[in-house]
Amino acid sequence: MVYLNVFKFPNDDMEFDFLLEEKRMCYDSFYPFKILSRHGFERIDFKPITILYGGNGSGKSTALNVMAEKIGIHRDSIYNKSNFYSAYVNMCELELEVDIPKNSRIITSDDVFDYMLNIRNLNEGIDQKREELFEEYLDAKYSHFRMKSIADYEQLKKVNAARSKTQSRFVRSELMANVREYSNGESAFKYFIEKIGENGLYMLDEPENSLSPKRQMELVKFIEESARYLGCQFIISTHSPFLLAMNGAKIYDLDEDPVDVKRWTELENVRTYYEFFKRHEEEF
Incomplete structure (x- = not known):
């Protein structure tokens, strides 16, 4: 299912004109301006599962939080915003396929923690x-x-x-029924299962945090089935090879300049894993 069809971020010229008009070029930091535009990341066309891939500082979490703010979906943890955040979000545009369900939400690492x-x-x-x-x-x-x-x-x-x-x-x-003492990974996985329901748009910011490889693969299966059978759309920021390998996922590589759509096997992080295990193949 696709609820959010297209999202557009302001390009470099739009950002420059705004900052110049507001006489704010003297500031050292005007986050989230200049984060996504520096890599030419201006538009996302979505599928039922869309992934934002990139290393630390690539802007994938920024993009996710900006979209969540523009759409107005639910979040549990407080998100720190700069003085320019609202102005940047107002410059963004979106196109909906259908109305976004009320139970939609963004899930961050802070929520899980x-x-x-x-x-x-x-x-x-x-x-x-x-x-x-x-x-x-x-x-x-x-x-x-x-x-x-x-x-x-x-x-x-x-x-x-x-x-x-x-x-x-x-x-x-x-005594009241004891809450089972889950491991961190079990608790994190349980959180995703509880929060993700039918017919919703779900934004997941690096959901692999606190999850073992086995739990990540279980989460992958859950996401794939929710997208296929339960009317869910997912937008995920991640660099986990397990999540990147999800069936049918459209992957934006934010490490590229300009940002480009790639297959998961073309991504640098995945290639690094592949080459490592290939060197140690005889040990298995």
Whole structure:
């Protein structure tokens, strides 16, 4: 499915005219101006899966965030914007195939990190509560409690529960269901599965972060199936060879000047992996 059909960034002449008119050429930094235009990156024509490839500083995350801002899709983490950000976004243009669904969103590394941190903090809180319940169990089981009034009823139930159950069963019955202690990779993968639904436009900024190669391949399969069967469109910034190899993906190489569309096997990062494993082929 394609919701966003075309996106246009301001070219070098447009940026120069704007900055000159605003008398802002004296600034040392006017981000995001001059980031994409320096490589002639002016237009993206989308497919159900479109990938922005490039090294650090190539502008792939900038492009993704500018598009998300222009479209107005949901994001979880706060994105720091420069003084010129709104002006740059206003200069961008887009063409829609159909209206973009409300459940569309951009998912960044910060979103995934915050999610993993929240799970870790929740588990730490549960672990602390569990230790308190262990002590409570021993106090209740071996106390000489006698009910004196209705106010003691809750404590009576706790004493009876402690005396009729093992320590582990008592703790499980009193404690909220524990959140499973996922590894970082499992938590990151779980986040993508939870946030990506049917019929939506999803922008993923380097989703390979925190994912093992195996998890990356699982994410690839999930994205391919969501695009094919669930009416989803994906725009992804990445340099992971696993994601770059996705079936039917259109790849923009932001390391090229000007930016060009390439096959995944032509990309420098992929060629580096290929040559490395080729040199060590006999060791496998």
